[in-house]
Amino acid sequence: MAQTEEFLAAARDALGERGLTTDPELLQPWLTDWRGRFTGKALALASPGSTEEVSQLMKLCTRFGIPIVPQGGNSGMSGGATPDDTGHAVLLSLRRMNAIRRVDADAKEAVCEAGVILQTLHEAADKEQLRFPLTLGGKGSATVGGLIATNAGGSQVLRHGSMRAQVLGIEAVLADGSVFDALVPLKKDNRGFDLKQMLIGSEGTLGIVTAATLRLLPAVAERSVLWIGLGDVRDTRKLFLHADRMAGDALEAFEILPRHSLEAVLKHTPDARSPLQGDHEWHVLIELIADAAGADALPDLAQNLLESAFEAGLVEDATIAANETQAEQFWTLRDEISPAERALGPAMQHDISVPVARMADFVAEAVPLVEQKFPGCTGIAFGHLGDGNVHFHVLSPPGSERGTWEAGEGKKISAFVHDLVTRWDGSISAEHGIGQLKVDELGRLGDPVHLHMMRAVKQALDPNGLLNPGKLVPPCA
Amino acid sequence: MAQTEEFLAAARDALGERGLTTDPELLQPWLTDWRGRFTGKALALASPGSTEEVSQLMKLCTRFGIPIVPQGGNSGMSGGATPDDTGHAVLLSLRRMNAIRRVDADAKEAVCEAGVILQTLHEAADKEQLRFPLTLGGKGSATVGGLIATNAGGSQVLRHGSMRAQVLGIEAVLADGSVFDALVPLKKDNRGFDLKQMLIGSEGTLGIVTAATLRLLPAVAERSVLWIGLGDVRDTRKLFLHADRMAGDALEAFEILPRHSLEAVLKHTPDARSPLQGDHEWHVLIELIADAAGADALPDLAQNLLESAFEAGLVEDATIAANETQAEQFWTLRDEISPAERALGPAMQHDISVPVARMADFVAEAVPLVEQKFPGCTGIAFGHLGDGNVHFHVLSPPGSERGTWEAGEGKKISAFVHDLVTRWDGSISAEHGIGQLKVDELGRLGDPVHLHMMRAVKQALDPNGLLNPGKLVPPCA
Missing domain, CATH: 3.30.70.2190 (Alpha-Beta Plaits)
Incomplete structure (x- = not known):
């Protein structure tokens, strides 16, 4: 592992003592996703303090062939920020890059580094009698970078759209370490493919978001x-x-x-x-x-x-x-x-969408179907009907043992629900992303043409497959 | 040219007599862009009547290595729908695919084929007490497919965004002839890269838009x-x-x-x-x-x-x-x-944007700068200040001869204006696209990282370079 040692030494040189650690105790809290479903290992935890340092780290990763797993607040729902268990990857925390570079009240925009916490952004906007029109349960930990990488949703999507709609400009480090700089927002710009939109929601598989210009709205009176x-x-x-x-x-x-x-x-x-x-x-x-x-x-x-x-x-x-x-x-x-449903016992949770106009019909059909097919289970759909997106939970029969039930009947239930959603032209991930949780299901159910395009784009922009491997993009069958 | 004859015979088989012609008289009107700046040649004019026929044609193009130039209303501003003068390409008209498949007043959506003319869509929305919130001068000829391919702007972008913001779903034929079907609109869908957004504004270089689901809004009272x-x-x-x-x-x-x-x-x-x-x-x-x-x-x-x-x-x-x-x-x-400015004599026209907050300052600085640098010329900026987008025209000195002036001083003026806009972090194409008109300037002034990404994506999705070659994506220097 002389190569690995050489990489770590070079990374420490680039990032400084604060910027890199291999201390297992310091790594440990970040190696399990917050829902406790996935645990991985990592070579080191990198915490760069600037875009330039992220760029240098990425260049080293490319030189040494080291995979990199970006992480914001580690509050994602699909294990997208948890490394695999090979221990080959470096875990990249963006949390040190937490400056709000600028809030412009006239232009109604804020320029934030990737590590800015959503709650902090809300407070900064509030001071200017403005608001940032996206919120969700994890606002005390979720970061701007993570929200962008997962195209986060929440309870204000109905009127304002998901994170995608809030991003006016973006800065990201690409697989070769170059910096994609599109931070300056132009309301109109027809100079080619919308690369910004491609990075949003790509879960760190095409580039590492380091900063963004976000839109603000007048405060609610x-x-x-x-x-x-x-x-x-x-x-x-x-x-x-x-x-x-x-x-x-x-x-x-x-x-x-x-x-x-x-x-x-x-x-x-x-x-x-x-x-x-x-x-x-x-x-x-x-x-x-x-x-x-x-x-x-x-x-x-x-x-x-x-x-x-x-x-x-x-x-x-x-x-x-x-x-x-x-x-x-x-x-x-x-x-x-x-939390209230969780307290009732094991349940399979599905974050699904269908065309907005059809969601009520879907719920009316899906709940009895699931309960009939899996006797003793209870189907519950709640949430963002106006977005065509509900959280569809299927509660286990009373007395079920979590591990056994989830791995057995639970898995069949999820496949059944995902099949049903697919037949309704819907999505098996409305707002929580794919990560590692649903990558197999996306491979199983995704439209072959979509999957082919995704793989082609991934291959083009990350030819060595170092950016968040195993997430989002299903491997070829 | 036995190969070419074989291609034409196969294409005629696939598209029928109505769907393919090589008659020079029928081709002629579509070989020059409407501003009269570019004239090309084509092997044939293909006018498929369905997505399936576009797919078959594309497969034949791939098999025989024939380039394809998609065209809607032929009212673009940058020569993006005009073939080059080699005569190797087939010109693909989408105008026969002009059905509005569905208008859903409750869901406020219209599903249109690519050849639907903007004015026709306005009228269809109007009948349902709705409106389609994008309009522009060429509404009597511009088609839905062309508007999407060029991410068209117009005078309602301030509040409603450009064409990109109106597209809820899309259907497109890719380079290998496969059909990318994302017509069913999902308000929330986090199953990977936003391929829809990548196709919008790609000027037919990544795929051929055949249909779209578009959003409608309540009529203005x-x-x-x-x-x-x-x-x-x-x-x-x-x-x-x-x-x-x-x-x-x-x-x-x-x-x-x-x-x-x-x-x-x-x-x-x-x-x-x-x-x-x-x-x-x-x-x-x-x-x-x-x-x-x-x-x-x-x-x-x-x-x-x-x-x-x-x-x-x-x-x-x-x-x-x-x-x-x-x-x-x-x-x-x-x-x-x-038209009024055009009647005054030759002028160089620039469709430019800078950050919205800075456009007034830009105009205040740029007009005297240009007039000082090019004595006798008159700088005129008008248009969408609220979008940070003006049309910046520089009128020639009185008595200038169009051809000579445009090719000489005019060219220098455009380079000067584009340099200035670039220094202001702006765009050399705000709403008219790149086409063939500005592809050299984009190559000269585009950010190298952006250009590299664009080329990588283009290569990945159109490896043989058959989709609208010579447009939008500057070749490597």
């Missing part, structure tokens, strides 16, 4: 949070169309919860209360927002929306949060579904 | 068109920020005109009248729009915007169009600049 009970999941689609027509751009979120999820949250979360008195098979959480100009009109809009929905027979019961505290309580009921 | 006179181009930026803050999403267009352009239009266009009494160095056209929900509030918004701009000392004079007829007249003054 007013919001209305509505809670609605309905009898049939298909009515959620009708309600969505109604809300979209009435509220237009004011419609910020449209989330659905089945009775099962609400009950689980009420049981699991201290002080949680149901917003409505009666029982309903389905619940919808709607958020309407307005900037300063539209703030006065918002309460009337919320009221009118509900009244007309009642008149049209679209809802069974409904209420509007009386104040911010109550609005937060409504959102807590939504945000606590995952 | 009300608009207000404002005309404003100012003394200094830098004040247009201040006015833009003011309008953006006050109007937010209602701000649909923000266009600037210098005194020179307005005078040229008034002289050239019958019955044209200046909206304001006095003289101003600069003029701004603002359009505010509202859907049904916001229609009532719009007149007040327009009035308040102007009054506060007056109070802040941002404008010299201003008026609001009293009715639709007047609104159209204001827009005619903007739309007639190009």
Whole structure:
């Protein structure tokens, strides 16, 4: 392993003492993904302090043939930032590159290094009476680089799009160590292929995002949070169309919860209360927002929306949060579904999408299908109906042993769900990415033409296969 | 040429009599770009009637090594759809594939074949009380496929983005004849590289767009068109920020005109009248729009915007169009600049962008610089200030002979302007693309890392270089 020692010495020279460690104790926390599904090994943990240092490290990796696994907050959902167990790769942490280089309130943009934590960006925008229109559960750990590499979603995609839509400019280190600099945002630029978009969502397999220029929006001046009970999941689609027509751009979120999820949250979360008195098979959480100009009109809009929905027979019961505290309580009921369901026992979780118009029908069909095919299991679909994206969880029969069930029936359930989604022209990964979790399923179910194009692009831009190997791009069969 | 004859016979078999011609008279109109700058030759004109036929043709091209030049309405600005003069290529017209397969008013989507003309799409959307939010001068000829291939811009980019932002799904034939099918739109899909975005704006060099799913928006219920006179181009930026803050999403267009352009239009266009009494160095056209929900509030918004701009000392004079007829007249003054300037004599035209925040400063610096460096010339910048994109024309000294001047001083002027834009971190092609017109300049001024990536992707997806050769991707030096 003289080669490896030579690489480590050269990398230490390039990055300095702070920038490289092989200490097992320092590496250990970053070798397992946060859901605890994957554990790997690494030659070293590199923590460069600048784009130039990332570039130097990448050049060394290419020279010595060392694979490199980029990592942000290590809070991804698909094991995309965890190395394999060969120990050949260097783990690249971007966390030291955490400067917000610039916030321009007039231009409504922020230039962030890859290691900036989402929460920090929110706070920086807030200081300028602006906001960054993407948020998610892991905002205290997720980094800008990781959000870009995985094209993260969250609960504001409905109106503002996923991370892809927030990226105005990008800087990345490519496989040969060269720096792709497209940080300066041009609203119009037709000089060729959109290389920026290709890097977004590529999970570190085409390049390492080191910085980005992100768009900011005016701060929200007013919001209305509505809670609605309905009898049939298909009515959620009708309600969505109604809300979209009435509220237009004011419609910020449209989330659905089945009775099962609400009950689980009420049981699991201290002080949680149901917003409505009666029982309903389905619940919808709607958020309407307005900037300063539209703030006065918002309460009337919320009221009118509900009244007309009642008149049209679209809802069974409904209420509007009386104040911010109550609005937060409504959102807590939504945000606590995952931990509450987890407490009920082993479950297979699927992050899936189908065309927006068909998601309610999909849920109506898929839940009984799964429960019929796998007796004793419970199918639960909740989340971003307005994006055509639900989290489709299948709970194991009571008393199942996690390891055995997940590896046995669980695996069959996931294959069944993914097959079904594929038949509905949907995606087996709506917002969590492919990583190593779903790379086999993508190889099994992906369109051959898509896969061929992906492999060709990967081969072209990373001919030695050093950038995050084993992730996202399924190998040829 | 037995090979060529064999190819033609096989292509005729695949496409039928309607689908292939070698008749020089039928080819002739499509061998010159509409600005008359480029004329080429072609082996044949192929007009397939379906995606399957395009696929078969492409397979034959690959088998026989025949280059293929896709063409939509032949109204591009950069010669991207005109073959070279070797006569080796087959010219592929998508115009027969002109079906709107589906308009879904609920989902607000239209599925169009590549040959659908923009105007036809507008009319189809209109019937459903919807609109397609992209328009431009050539809407009577430009096709959906061409608009996608060139990532077309126009006057609604400010709020809605360029063509890239309107494409929800895409279908394309790749170099090996396989069909890339991503027509079904998923709002969230993280299954790998965004291949759709890579095809958009690739000018037929990576694949042939055969169909697309496009987004529609609610129809405009009300608009207000404002005309404003100012003394200094830098004040247009201040006015833009003011309008953006006050109007937010209602701000649909923000266009600037210098005194020179307005005078040229008034002289050239019958019955044209200046909206304001006095003289101003600069003029701004603002359009505010509202859907049904916001229609009532719009007149007040327009009035308040102007009054506060007056109070802040941002404008010299201003008026609001009293009715639709007047609104159209204001827009005619903007739309007639190009023909009016053309009537004044030879000019070098540059479609350039810089970061939005810096465009007013750029104009303030670039115009005197050019006029000083090239005595007798007149620099004129007009257009989409809100997008950081102006059309920067440099008029020849009076009495210049077109051919001589364009090939001599004109060429130097363009190089000077492109150098300047590059120093300002801008783009030498904001919305018109590269085609064959600017491919040398892109090779000269493009970032080497960008060019390297483009070439690698091109080589990976079109290894034989048959897809629209000579366009967009500069060859290695």
